[in-house]
Amino acid sequence: MTTNRSDPSPPLVLVFAASDPTGGAGIQADIMTISSMGCHPLTVITGLTVQDTVGVEEVLPVDADFVIEQARTVLEDMPVQAFKLGVLGSVENIEVIAEIISDYPHIPVIVDPIVASGRGDELASELMLATLREFIIPQATLITPNTMEARRLVASYGDDGEERSMADCATMLLELGTEYVLITGSHANTPQVVNTLYGAKGVLRADPWERLPGSYHGSGCTLASAAAAALAHGLDMSNAVFEAQGFTWQTLSAAFRPGMGQYIPDRFFWAGPPDRGGG
Numbered sequence: 001m002t003t004n005r006s007d008p009s010p011p012l013v014l015v016f017a018a019s020d021p022t023g024g025a026g027i028q029a030d031i032m033t034i035s036s037m038g039c040h041p042l043t044v045i046t047g048l049t050v051q052d053t054v055g056v057e058e059v060l061p062v063d064a065d066f067v068i069e070q071a072r073t074v075l076e077d078m079p080v081q082a083f084k085l086g087v088l089g090s091v092e093n094i095e096v097i098a099e100i101i102s103d104y105p106h107i108p109v110i111v112d113p114i115v116a117s118g119r120g121d122e123l124a125s126e127l128m129l130a131t132l133r134e135f136i137i138p139q140a141t142l143i144t145p146n147t148m149e150a151r152r153l154v155a156s157y158g159d160d161g162e163e164r165s166m167a168d169c170a171t172m173l174l175e176l177g178t179e180y181v182l183i184t185g186s187h188a189n190t191p192q193v194v195n196t197l198y199g200a201k202g203v204l205r206a207d208p209w210e211r212l213p214g215s216y217h218g219s220g221c222t223l224a225s226a227a228a229a230a231l232a233h234g235l236d237m238s239n240a241v242f243e244a245q246g247f248t249w250q251t252l253s254a255a256f257r258p259g260m261g262q263y264i265p266d267r268f269f270w271a272g273p274p275d276r277g278g279g
Contacts, residue, residue, distance in 0.1 A: 011039045011232035012078055014071070016097050017226070018059065024264040025218030030084060032223040033268035037229035037247060042078065044070040045088035046097075053217050053261030059123065061089030065098045070175045071100050080230035083109045084207030084225050087123055091131045098116075098135035108141040108231045112224035115149045129153060138177030141238065145173075148186045170198035180237055181206070182227070186219065189252035197241050205238055209249050216252055217262035223248045 025042055033042040046067055050058040052244045074080075083101055088094050100108055111131060115124050124132070128153060137153075138142060145153060150169040164172075166204030169179045185194040192208040226247045230240035251265035252271065258264060266272065 009040065009078075009212055011081040011229070011234075012245065013039050013043055013062075013082045013084055013225070013228050013232050014042040014080045015084045015086065015228075016044045016046050016067070016071070016093075017084070018049055018087060018089055018223070019045055019217070020049055021266070022051060022053055022104065022217065024053060024262070025221045026043045026086065027219040029218040029267070030086065032249075033222050033247075034084075034229045036267045036270075037208060037226055038102035039081075039229040042063050042074050042080065043094050044074070046093050047087060049087075053257075053259035053264065054262070059087070059089065061093060064090065064092035067093050067214065068100065069095050071097070075100070075104070080104070080107055082228040082257070083107055083226040085109065085111045086134065086221055086224070087114050088128070088132075091125075091128055094128060094131045095135060097205065098138055098139065103137075105139075108228070109136075109139055110224050110228040110231065111136060111140045111143040111232075112220050113143055113145050113149050113153055114170070114220065115152050119157060124151060130153075133176055137173065139210075140178040141231070142182060142227060142241075143173060143186065144179045144182045144220065146220065148187050150181075150183050166196065167198070167203075170196075174198065174200065180241075182241055184220070184223065195241075197238065199237070204244065207242060207243065207245055212252050212255075214251075214255070214257075215262045216255055217264050219252060222251055222265050222267065 007183045015030040017027040020028050031041045048060045154169050154172040165181050173181045183196050193211050194208045196206045197204045226244035227240055230243045250269050251267050253265035254266040254269035
């Protein structure tokens with residue numbers, strides 16, 4: 001028996017990212033975040049990793065031709081409301097992903113420019129960052145670096161970027177072509193975490209959040225994916241960023257520590273038992 005259904009689809013968010021076996025970061029974090037925020041995740045795997053909650057041991061990039069095939073097949077079948085980019089794996093992958101998203105200029109592109117793991121393991125070479133600056137950032141709607149990542153992204157401007165203020169870094173990233181920059185304060189030595197959204201007219205909002213104890217695996221993935229989901233729902237940038245921050249803070253406040261390293265954000269904090277913050 002065949003049933004015809006006309007139920008509307010939830011917003012679709014297509015993620016380009018690497019797999020994380022711990023489920024704390026990477027494509028797994030993106031899937032959980034996007035689902036928890038009422039969207040349906042579509043995925044293009046850009047790499048496989050060997051890692052635990054302590055750090056990343058190895059990254060195996062997926063072949064660029066296979067990345068293209070994954071993305072084109074999905075995009076020819078389903079209408080996408082947002083793209084989210086995480087660890088892309090190789091220079092070749094960055095180049096082909098830039099080509100893919102250029103065919104969909106009306107779809108917002110949210111970029112989490114992951115440079116290193118929480119332990120400091122390098123996840124992007126200088127050549128990869130240069131390729132990201134040249135091909136991806138000019139097409140980005142929003143990029144979400146922390147303070148360290150922001151400085152690394154602008155380090156090609158004649159110095160190492162260490163002395164640049166966050167306002168200067170944001171200005172340079174905006175000059176590269178992105179529409180908005182959300183610089184997170186998780187790595188700053190401040191009593192509160194202050195996340196600042198910059199646009200063409202300067203600071204659009206600066207949101208302080210309680211600094212929670214501990215170190216978290218996948219907080220940046222969560223924030224960028226939450227922003228992508230909020231934009232896919234039709235929110236404007238300022239409100240989407242605020243909703244994404246609020247969601248991320250809740251996941252961190254309900255985080256758990258299943259291994260010997262960092263805490264993992266609970267992206268389904270609202271569904272847990274009462275002592276975990278759920279209903």
